[in-house]
Amino acid sequence: MTTTPSVHRRRLFASALAGAGAWFASKTVAKAAPMVSNRAKVVYHVSDRDKVSFALGNIRNHFDGMGGPDKVTIALVVHGPALKLFQRDAADPDVTKRMADFVAAGLAPAACIHSMKAQNVTLTDLLPGFVVAERGGVVRIAELQSQGYVYLKP
Numbered sequence: 001m002t003t004t005p006s007v008h009r010r011r012l013f014a015s016a017l018a019g020a021g022a023w024f025a026s027k028t029v030a031k032a033a034p035m036v037s038n039r040a041k042v043v044y045h046v047s048d049r050d051k052v053s054f055a056l057g058n059i060r061n062h063f064d065g066m067g068g069p070d071k072v073t074i075a076l077v078v079h080g081p082a083l084k085l086f087q088r089d090a091a092d093p094d095v096t097k098r099m100a101d102f103v104a105a106g107l108a109p110a111a112c113i114h115s116m117k118a119q120n121v122t123l124t125d126l127l128p129g130f131v132v133a134e135r136g137g138v139v140r141i142a143e144l145q146s147q148g149y150v151y152l153k154p
Contacts, residue, residue, distance in 0.1 A: 040072045043144040045153040047080035047137075055154040056098045059107065069105035075144055076102075078130075079112030079137030086111070087125050096127060103129030112137030 042062060046055045059074055066072040084090055086099070086109070103109065110133040111126055123132055133140035145151055 041149040043075040043149040046078050046082045049081045052085045058154050076109040077137045077141050079115040083115045099127045
């Protein structure tokens with residue numbers, strides 16, 4: 001079977017059109033793509049009391065393994081029974097010290113509003129640095145994930 005000159009021209013035109021479209025699309029996407037930071041972003045999710053110390057160890061290892069807090073952004077979302085261990089009056093001195101160090105290094109801890117209400121806890125009852133996850137801990141985690149944070153639950 002032979003191709004006629006008109007079939008050959010149509011194929012050539014279609015290939016050229018596809019190539020031009022791909023080139024244009026790549027330039028448009030490149031302009032629309034946001035700048036990506038060199039900082040890793042991680043959210044740690046802690047809800048179990050028996051995982052608090054382990055999670056804090058993971059956070060320390062994460063800061064150290066990445067080369068310091070200037071290389072990684074770490075958020076901590078606490079809810080459920082674990083919240084009790086972050087209350088000023090109930091916190092272990094080791095937890096208090098580690099959290100103070102982490103907050104100074106840039107850790108962003110958030111407490112679930114629903115857990116706070118259930119446990120009758122205010123922000124002033126928690127260790128320094130905490131903010132309230134106003135729409136709930138799990139909603140805050142989902143928000144952070146939508147912003148590119150990697151989810152870790154020790």
